[in-house]
Amino acid sequence: MNTNSQVHAMIVAAGRGSRFGASVPKQYSILKGQTLLQLSVARLASSAYINDCLLVIAADDEIARTLDFALPIHYVFGGEERWQSVQAGLESIINVGANEADLVLIHDAARPAVSYIDIDNVIEAAMYEPYGAILATPVADTLKQAKQVKSTSISSPSFNDNAHIYAERTIDRTHMWQAQTPQVFRVGQLQRVLAYIAKNNLSITDEASAFEHLNLPIRLVNGSRQNIKLTYPDDATLLAAILNGQE
Structure with a gap:
C-alpha cells in the first residue's frame, strides 16, 4: 500500500447535460438548497485524503465561480469530449507538481449522493493497485x-x-457491473492512456475504459446503489429522497 501517494481530486463539470433537458447545465440544478456541484464537492470534503478540488468547467461557464464550496477550489477549462476535459484537468494537476505515482480522483458533478465510506474505500483500494480502482455495482x-x-x-x-x-x-x-464515480488512477498511468486515446482517435465513456483499450486492469470496488447520477428529470426526485434519507 503506497500511503505516501497524494490524492488530487477533480470534478468534471464541463458538460451541458443535454439529456436532462434543462435551461442550465444539470450540475447547477438545485437540491436541498444547493447545486449538485456544491453537494458533490461537499461529499469529497468528507475524506481525510482530500484537501482541495480541481473543477473542470466550460469556457463560457458563468456560474461556478459565483458559488461557495466546502473545499478550496481551482479551475481549468474543459474540452468538447469528457476525456478531453479530464486530460486538461490532469495536465493542470501535473503542472502544479503531482508525481506519477500520485492518485487522481475523478468524480461526476451530478453524483451528489456518493457515500462517505465509499469515497475512502475506492481511494484505499487504488493505493494497492498499479493503475487504479473505480466504484461500481453488480448489475x-x-x-x-x-x-x-x-x-x-x-x-x-x-x-x-x-x-x-x-x-x-x-x-x-x-x-456485468455498472460503473460509478469516483474513479481513482495513478497520475502517470492515466496520462499515458489518455495520450493513447488521443493519438488513436478512440471513443471512451469513462476513464476506466481508456485503460481497457490497453488491457490494463482496473479494480472494481463495490459501491452503494444510492450513488446515482442525475441524467433525466425524473432522477431529481429519487436523488432528493436519497439525500434526505442519508441525513
Whole structure:
C-alpha cells in the first residue's frame, strides 16, 4: 500500500447535460438548497485524503465561480469530449507538481449522493493497485439487447421517428457491473492512456475504459446503489429522497 501517494481530486463539470433537458447545465440544478456541484464537492470534503478540488468547467461557464464550496477550489477549462476535459484537468494537476505515482480522483458533478465510506474505500483500494480502482455495482436487472425496426403498415403508436424498439436477446449479466464515480488512477498511468486515446482517435465513456483499450486492469470496488447520477428529470426526485434519507 503506497500511503505516501497524494490524492488530487477533480470534478468534471464541463458538460451541458443535454439529456436532462434543462435551461442550465444539470450540475447547477438545485437540491436541498444547493447545486449538485456544491453537494458533490461537499461529499469529497468528507475524506481525510482530500484537501482541495480541481473543477473542470466550460469556457463560457458563468456560474461556478459565483458559488461557495466546502473545499478550496481551482479551475481549468474543459474540452468538447469528457476525456478531453479530464486530460486538461490532469495536465493542470501535473503542472502544479503531482508525481506519477500520485492518485487522481475523478468524480461526476451530478453524483451528489456518493457515500462517505465509499469515497475512502475506492481511494484505499487504488493505493494497492498499479493503475487504479473505480466504484461500481453488480448489475441486478435483466439486460435486453434491443433492435430498431421501422414501423409497418399496421397502425400502432410510434414513439421514435416511425421506428419501434424490440427486445432481441437477453444479455448474461453474471459478470456485468455498472460503473460509478469516483474513479481513482495513478497520475502517470492515466496520462499515458489518455495520450493513447488521443493519438488513436478512440471513443471512451469513462476513464476506466481508456485503460481497457490497453488491457490494463482496473479494480472494481463495490459501491452503494444510492450513488446515482442525475441524467433525466425524473432522477431529481429519487436523488432528493436519497439525500434526505442519508441525513
